[in-house]
Amino acid sequence: MADDVVTMDKIVSLAKRRGFVFPSSEIYGGLGSSYDYGHYGVLLKNNVKEQWWRAMLREREDILALDSAIIQHPRAWEASGHLAGFTDPLIDCRTCKLRFRADQIEQAQCGRKPSKHPGETDECDLTGARDFNLMFQTRIGPVQEEGSVVYLRPETAQGIFLNFKNYLQFGRKRPPFGIAQIGKSFRNEITTGNFIFRTREFEQMEMEYFVPPDDADRWFEHWLEQRVDWWTHLGLRPNHLRLRPHDSEELSHYSRATSDVEYLFPIGWSELEGIANRGNFDLTRHAEYSGQKLEYVDTATGERYVPFVIEPAAGVDRAFLAFMVDAYDEDEIEGERRTVLRLHPVLAPVKVAVLPLVRKDGQPELAKEVYLELRDHFQTEYDEGGAIGRRYRRQDEIGTPWAVTIDHQSLEDRTVTVRDRDSLAQERWAIDELAEGIERRLRAEWRSPKLDG
Numbered sequence: 001m002a003d004d005v006v007t008m009d010k011i012v013s014l015a016k017r018r019g020f021v022f023p024s025s026e027i028y029g030g031l032g033s034s035y036d037y038g039h040y041g042v043l044l045k046n047n048v049k050e051q052w053w054r055a056m057l058r059e060r061e062d063i064l065a066l067d068s069a070i071i072q073h074p075r076a077w078e079a080s081g082h083l084a085g086f087t088d089p090l091i092d093c094r095t096c097k098l099r100f101r102a103d104q105i106e107q108a109q110c111g112r113k114p115s116k117h118p119g120e121t122d123e124c125d126l127t128g129a130r131d132f133n134l135m136f137q138t139r140i141g142p143v144q145e146e147g148s149v150v151y152l153r154p155e156t157a158q159g160i161f162l163n164f165k166n167y168l169q170f171g172r173k174r175p176p177f178g179i180a181q182i183g184k185s186f187r188n189e190i191t192t193g194n195f196i197f198r199t200r201e202f203e204q205m206e207m208e209y210f211v212p213p214d215d216a217d218r219w220f221e222h223w224l225e226q227r228v229d230w231w232t233h234l235g236l237r238p239n240h241l242r243l244r245p246h247d248s249e250e251l252s253h254y255s256r257a258t259s260d261v262e263y264l265f266p267i268g269w270s271e272l273e274g275i276a277n278r279g280n281f282d283l284t285r286h287a288e289y290s291g292q293k294l295e296y297v298d299t300a301t302g303e304r305y306v307p308f309v310i311e312p313a314a315g316v317d318r319a320f321l322a323f324m325v326d327a328y329d330e331d332e333i334e335g336e337r338r339t340v341l342r343l344h345p346v347l348a349p350v351k352v353a354v355l356p357l358v359r360k361d362g363q364p365e366l367a368k369e370v371y372l373e374l375r376d377h378f379q380t381e382y383d384e385g386g387a388i389g390r391r392y393r394r395q396d397e398i399g400t401p402w403a404v405t406i407d408h409q410s411l412e413d414r415t416v417t418v419r420d421r422d423s424l425a426q427e428r429w430a431i432d433e434l435a436e437g438i439e440r441r442l443r444a445e446w447r448s449p450k451l452d453g
């Protein structure tokens with residue numbers, strides 16, 4: 001299959017048609033770049049997060065979990081540098097009232113004459129560049145005017161630094177160790193768009209890994225490798241994935257080294273995840289602003305130091321989009337066009353569909369029995385409505401890897417056919433072996449069939 005069948009429009013349309021993602025507040029005309037995740041979207045997103053937790057927590061012994069507050073003490077954002085530095089330079093046009101990011105003005109279109117760039121027509125009346133802070137503000141307290149200004153977090157990482165001391169005490173950990181968290185972050189982005197790629201409200205999966213300063217470079221390399229492996233194991237095609245180191249001008253205020261994991265989206269190569277060596281910037285600043293000691297002390301040797309931090313920070317929504325794009329495929333079965341999501345089975349929203357061939361002769365009853373047994377193990381769907389081919393197509397579109405069909409033979413010998421989404425092979429399995437067989441397939445190595453297409 002040629003890659004060019006995947007466009008953002010097709011993904012957006014499938015996402016809406018099949019209940020993965022809806023534009024938010026649609027009955028009110030929508031709210032710019034806000035989205036709601038529907039049923040299958042929730043299932044897919046949960047699976048992405050579950051795989052991340054698995055890699056961070058279950059498969060390691062050196063990382064602990066956290067779920068910190070979205071609204072933190074405002075001083076935290078002074079200390080982190082976000083209040084002063086988390087800004088985009090903006091230019092307004094007094095004529096067309098549009099707002100542009102100064103660093104993207106070359107690519108922007110004039111509001112009156114889209115064939116030109118802002119500033120190119122005689123009518124354009126541009127302001128100079130002004131810094132615009134990306135943090136959303138709100139107030140806490142019952143009286144609006146007197147309440148103190150607080151911010152919705154623009155990253156989850158700071159919640160981890162604020163808890164560093166708690167984790168040293170309760171976790172009985174010594175560097176190297178990590179704290180991982182998944183949660184919503186908010187940024188008042190100026191240039192949104194491209195579906196869920198850049199929104200103002202999004203979810204992040206971030207892990208701060210605290211290491212002895214001398215070992216930071218080694219751990220940075222370790223996490224680059226781990227994270228690229230994670231993406232490829234979950235099926236992203238390696239030829240659509242790359243690591244891109246930042247040059248010194250691009251580095252964030254806190255970073256000593258950063259590499260982005262980039263994916264080849266329909267909009268071109270774009271960031272999926274950033275992996276940074278944040279040095280001791282954050283802990284040092286929070287120690288300074290809070291007056292607390294934020295350092296590791298080895299009680300046996302008396303050695304003390306402020307650990308360096310290696311941070312892999314990924315976006316859940318961008319991961320979701322990358323997996324959808326990478327999985328999207330179209331082919332033809334018996335002269336009929338089919339849309340299929342070739343998702344890694346562990347990510348697929350529904351693992352198994354149970355389908356009686358006909359709605360009579362005891363087939364629905366046996367199918368229900370099989371369904372009840374399988375749903376104990378996997379996200380399973382029962383569907384008896386419409387021609388069998390149509391039901392297969394519906395499951396293909398949401399990426400269900402296996403469809404179990406109950407036919408007249410099933411009633412005689414308690415076997416069923418198991419249809420594979422990708423190979424379309426149909427095998428006969430005993431009902432009693434279904435759960436175990438599917439479990440085994442779920443655990444097997446998986447490779448995107450699009451690589452061979």
Ligand code: ATP
Pocket residue numbers: 155187189196197198199200201202203204271272273274313314315316317318319
């Ligand atoms: P970008 O350069 O695209 O604005 P960033 O470098 O500011 O991203 P980070 O601060 O490194 O992003 O955040 C880590 C991850 O969080 C990103 O790799 C991305 O997956 C996700 N992310 C950041 N901003 C957004 C957003 N506005 N919408 C969706 N996901 C986002």
